Amino acid sequence: MRWTNIDREEKHGLPEPDRLLLWKDLLLELRRRESLLAMFFFGALLLFIFHFALDVRPEKAADMAPGLLWLAVVFCGTLGLMQLFQAERENRCLEALLLSPIDRAVIFVSKVFFNLILMVMLEIVIFPLFWVLFNLTAWDRLPMIFLYGLLGTVGFCVVGTLFSALTLGARGREILLPLLLLPMLIPVVLATIRGIEIVLQAGDFSEALPWLHLLIGFDVIFSTAGILVFEWIVEP
Amino acid sequence: MTEIEQKRRPGKILGVLALLSVAAGLYFALIKAPPDAYQGEVQRIMYIHIPSILTAYLSFFIVFVGSCLYLWKRERRDDILAYAAAEIGVLFTALTIVEGSIWGKPTWGVWWTWDARLTLTALLLMIFVGYLMLRSLIEDPERAAVSGAVLGIIGFLDIPLIHMSVYWWRTLHQPPSILRPDKAPWDNVHPSMLIALAINFIAFLLLYFYLLSLRIRVGETEERIRTKTLEGAA
Numbered sequence: 001m002r003w004t005n006i007d008r009e010e011k012h013g014l015p016e017p018d019r020l021l022l023w024k025d026l027l028l029e030l031r032r033r034e035s036l037l038a039m040f041f042f043g044a045l046l047l048f049i050f051h052f053a054l055d056v057r058p059e060k061a062a063d064m065a066p067g068l069l070w071l072a073v074v075f076c077g078t079l080g081l082m083q084l085f086q087a088e089r090e091n092r093c094l095e096a097l098l099l100s101p102i103d104r105a106v107i108f109v110s111k112v113f114f115n116l117i118l119m120v121m122l123e124i125v126i127f128p129l130f131w132v133l134f135n136l137t138a139w140d141r142l143p144m145i146f147l148y149g150l151l152g153t154v155g156f157c158v159v160g161t162l163f164s165a166l167t168l169g170a171r172g173r174e175i176l177l178p179l180l181l182l183p184m185l186i187p188v189v190l191a192t193i194r195g196i197e198i199v200l201q202a203g204d205f206s207e208a209l210p211w212l213h214l215l216i217g218f219d220v221i222f223s224t225a226g227i228l229v230f231e232w233i234v235e236p
Numbered sequence: 237m238t239e240i241e242q243k244r245r246p247g248k249i250l251g252v253l254a255l256l257s258v259a260a261g262l263y264f265a266l267i268k269a270p271p272d273a274y275q276g277e278v279q280r281i282m283y284i285h286i287p288s289i290l291t292a293y294l295s296f297f298i299v300f301v302g303s304c305l306y307l308w309k310r311e312r313r314d315d316i317l318a319y320a321a322a323e324i325g326v327l328f329t330a331l332t333i334v335e336g337s338i339w340g341k342p343t344w345g346v347w348w349t350w351d352a353r354l355t356l357t358a359l360l361l362m363i364f365v366g367y368l369m370l371r372s373l374i375e376d377p378e379r380a381a382v383s384g385a386v387l388g389i390i391g392f393l394d395i396p397l398i399h400m401s402v403y404w405w406r407t408l409h410q411p412p413s414i415l416r417p418d419k420a421p422w423d424n425v426h427p428s429m430l431i432a433l434a435i436n437f438i439a440f441l442l443l444y445f446y447l448l449s450l451r452i453r454v455g456e457t458e459e460r461i462r463t464k465t466l467e468g469a470a
Contacts, residue, residue, distance in 0.1 A: 166370070166386060169374050169375075169376060179369060180366040180370060183359050183366065186359055186398050187398055191401055194404075210404060214397065214404075218397055225389070225393060233383065
């Protein structure tokens with residue numbers, strides 16, 4: 001059984017309740033494949049539309065790449081966020097989860113990790129696809145850009161998960177969520193795009209250090225704030 | 237005098253004071269103060285531009301304080317205060333942007349430019365318009381209050397980060413000409429300009445607190461209607 005597998009791994013990584021909740025989400029996603037497939041297709045679609053709209057020529061592609069790439073990630077991510085608490089909304093599962101004797105922060109942390117895993121899987125597909133479709137040649141810089149993008153992804157997931165929960169009780173949630181989220185994510189969007197730009201051009205992190213610090217600061221501040229306030233957001 | 241009329245009295249006095257000081261502010265800004273040496277008459281917008289943005293900042297700080305207090309003590313009045321301050325803060329931020337645009341066209345030659353402070357102000361407006369939307373779209377008042385409080389805190393925490401990011405991104409705004417590190421304010425600005433600015437700032441504060449008191453009374457009335465309806469239903 002899967003449960004016993006999890007028990008054996010107790011020594012390292014996430015605490016057990018987090019791991020159980022994360023596993024539940026991953027298993028659901030594995031069986032339904034709703035969010036990830038939609039995100040993949042939407043991402044590919046966006047890359048096509050960007051290309052049509054801007055008619056990107058190969059010599060200009062490298063200048064436009066950071067912005068377009070990160071926009072695609074943010075829009076796909078927002079799409080994923082709308083589904084993030086779907087399983088909890090059905091059959092009042094959220095109430096049941098809140099009744100269980102675990103810290104509310106655990107629910108938040110496991111959701112952030114789940115969201116992060118989805119986003120990373122999306123990026124693993126979208127980044128190389130972007131390189132192919134836009135005829136970028138700097139393949140050697142891709143891993144570094146991926147690593148840098150990961151910091152931005154963490155910030156996106158933390159605030160995104162928080163706002164996804166925040167809008168659970170609201171009418172017209174699908175419209176409200178991006179409206180609230182995007183202005184709040186401006187530091188992440190700017191820092192990630194400028195940073196990717198620098199890494200793509202210069203090939204190393206040294207010039208991007210201020211942006212890197214800003215991203216780390218954002219991630220730390222909002223992870224802490226998220227863990228502290230999540231309890232209030234979901235209280236019945 | 238009924239109880240409600242008694243409650244309204246301080247608000248009315250504040251309203252009269254606000255009206256008088258706004259009139260005085262207009263007189264000093266439009267007539268008493270000399271036109272700017274370089275910018276001419278259009279510079280007079282500054283007398284309301286600076287007070288409106290400072291009042292808006294004050295307002296968002298009040299949202300933050302009210303939100304923290306509400307999450308901590310769960311008193312309805314803290315939430316009513318935060319909601320009221322957010323609404324008026326949005327109003328003053330929007331005013332600031334409009335005034336700035338009118339000033340920017342003759343001075344910079346454009347209605348809008350992607351300068352750090354302009355961008356920050358526009359983003360502030362978006363965040364707090366989002367706050368108002370969130371509150372109006374959640375039907376359960378308790379939930380709306382808690383969600384609003386969380387958003388008020390998160391939004392406030394985000395302001396320094398947004399500020400830093402857009403500042404690094406670009407800066408073109410008129411550098412501060414009154415609070416400069418190298419000179420005392422009265423050395424490079426005509427004293428009557430400073431007086432006009434100070435009077436307008438006081439006027440905007442009075443106007444702000446008058447509007448806030450009105451909005452808080454609306455919130456309290458809504459609250460009373462809600463509890464009465466609940467009692468009636470029970």
